Amino acid sequence: MKIFRKNSKFPIGIDISDYNLKLIQINSKGRDSLEIQAISKVTLEKGLINDGDIINKIKVLDALKTLLSKPLKGKVTSREVVACLPETKTYLKLINVEKSPNELSQVIEAEMEKHIPFPIDEIYYDYQIISSDRNSFNVLIGACPKRFVNQYIDILKEAKLSIVGLEIEAIAISRSLIQEEVQKKKKKPQKKNYLVIDMGAKRTSMFVYSQNTPLFTLNLPISGGAVTSKIANFLEIDDKQAEKAKIVCGMDKKKAKGIIRNVLVDTLDEIVDKIEDAIDYFKNHFPDRGEINQIIISGGGSSIKDLENYLQEATSIETIKGDSLINLNNSSPEMQSYFVESYKLKNDFSIADKDSKSLTITQDDRLAFSTAIGLGLRNVFNSKL
Ligand SMILES: Nc1ncnc2c1ncn2[C@@H]1O[C@H](COP(=O)(O)OP(=O)(O)OP(=O)(O)O)[C@@H](O)[C@H]1O
Ligand SMILES: [Mg+2]
Known part of the structure; x- marks a missing residue:
């Protein structure tokens, strides 16, 4: 049915x-x-x-x-x-941002620059406040x-x-x-x-x-x-065979003389x-x-x-x-x-x-x-x- x-x-x-x-x-x-x-x-x-x-x-x-x-x-x-x-x-990171009188988004942007290896105008970003205490926020960027x-x-x-x-x-x-x-x-x-x-x-x-x-x-x-390429080299087989050999033999010591x-x-x-x-x-x-x-x-x-x-x-x-x-x-x-x-x-x-x-x-x-x-x-x- x-x-x-x-x-x-x-x-x-x-x-x-x-x-x-x-x-x-x-x-x-x-x-x-x-x-x-x-x-x-x-x-x-x-x-x-x-x-x-x-x-x-x-x-x-x-x-x-x-x-x-x-x-x-x-x-x-x-x-x-x-x-x-x-x-x-x-890039994903939980950062700690001090509370301040400035606009929160500006404070986060300034902080983000310390963590991300790109200038702020070259990235798209998003953030979420995860928690806060008296002095600071935990922000996931x-x-x-x-x-x-x-x-x-x-x-x-x-x-x-x-x-x-x-x-x-x-x-x-x-x-x-x-x-x-x-x-x-x-x-x-x-x-x-x-x-x-x-x-x-x-x-x-x-x-x-x-x-x-x-x-x-x-x-x-x-x-x-x-890993597949290494196996292909050792066993002198092509990548496709090596890929299957890797999956079929796994960690078995007896298979392929333990090479895999x-x-x-x-x-x-x-x-x-x-x-x-x-x-x-x-x-x-x-x-x-x-x-x-x-x-x-x-x-x-x-x-x-x-x-x-x-x-x-x-x-x-x-x-x-x-x-x-x-x-x-x-x-x-x-x-x-x-x-x-x-x-x-x-x-x-x-x-x-x-x-x-x-x-x-x-x-x-x-x-x-x-x-x-x-x-x-x-x-x-x-x-x-
Ligand atoms: N039994 C197994 N033993 C070892 N490796 C395996 C096994 N089954 C699958 N793989 C390996 O898993 C890999 C594929 O994994 P997956 O589909 O998660 O990658 P992907 O998402 O396409 O790539 P990536 O996440 O790196 O950008 C291949 O290298 C494949 O050889
Ligand atoms: Mg993947």
Whole structure:
């Protein structure tokens, strides 16, 4: 029996990265019944977008049109969009601003210049007062150079989309992975501090989320793409095979003579170093907030089997894989199956171990959609920033 469902009126969320365009549209049958109506992904050729800079507008526009017209599942029923700005080009920080008789916006602008490496007239910015005491305000500032914002506005408009919002990625990810973020209007601020790590194809980023707000973001030039290239070099195979080999073999010591494991471990150890830097920064700049209570990993790169255990052991902080469906009603078997992908490697016994001929793996790719889901949820939860 087919159940009739009214089409969603919520704006679509579009996550634009150097290698992928991803789309999610949420539908609701009431505040407590949120589901995914449409999911779409288009992988981009290399070089169309470089570090957030749209280099080949025509091809990216074509890819956007495919993203909208050929979803992997469901149907796209809105032309309104919430998109994210390129992570490496945005700035997000909670700053403390002294109360003064001057206009608050002027005081914030002056303070912002100390934190953002661009002149104020070259950026678009937004801010939100998070809390205040007798002498000062805690203000969350977000900024991005105008040049990039304008590129994203242009291309989305050319795809005949109407822009409802452009967001900083950490805000979108908080909305999909952290329950407190969507419950904050109902409940008192939680005292738990999270370090969220998003491991993507092009870069890894981290942010600390504390008392219902992200505090700061850090960007690291460590990427899933670089790991794939290293594997391709070591095994003398092309990037496509290396990508599948990485996913199929993972941290298994027996597969590919442990080469893939070694490359992954090198990269993870670099990430562990950066986690320590992020924690030091947090402790120095926000000394009253206590310890990081939990690390949440996200992004396609976090799909490595047992990665959470590896990081937990290395950092001694509880580490979990995020669940990007946590703020939706994710229990339907249909929705659970939406994100399952199968990766198959050509029979190559220099990569497989001797005892196992299995070169196919299925994995749940929902963590690669954390950003797109958070963007799709923006108007559902009517967030401010
Ligand atoms: N099982 C796995 N093991 C290791 N890496 C994986 C696995 N599954 C996916 N990946 C990696 O995840 C990356 C893609 O992640 P994701 O889709 O989050 O990136 P992106 O959002 O397109 O890029 P970015 O966020 O860096 O701009 C690829 O490098 C891919 O190889
Ligand atoms: Mg990403």
